[in-house]
Amino acid sequence: MTCGHCAGVIRAAITTAAPQADIEVDLSARRVAVEGVTDIDAVERAIREAGYTPERQP
Numbered sequence: 001m002t003c004g005h006c007a008g009v010i011r012a013a014i015t016t017a018a019p020q021a022d023i024e025v026d027l028s029a030r031r032v033a034v035e036g037v038t039d040i041d042a043v044e045r046a047i048r049e050a051g052y053t054p055e056r057q058p
Helices: 004-017 040-049
Strands: 022-026 031-035
Touching (some): 004 022, 004 031
Antiparallel strands (some): 022 031
16 A cells, blocks of 8 residues: 555445444555454455455554
């Protein structure tokens, strides 16, 4: 994720998979934090389907 367009695509994918999610985008760190989700696998799948590679952080 390197630009606002990328962030928007990822945000939309997450929102589709988990409408209740709290999403925080940090473009400078190239990270998206997602909270309030019960099915993180669905969120990861949606991000992949949007053309990006999610990586879980501890």
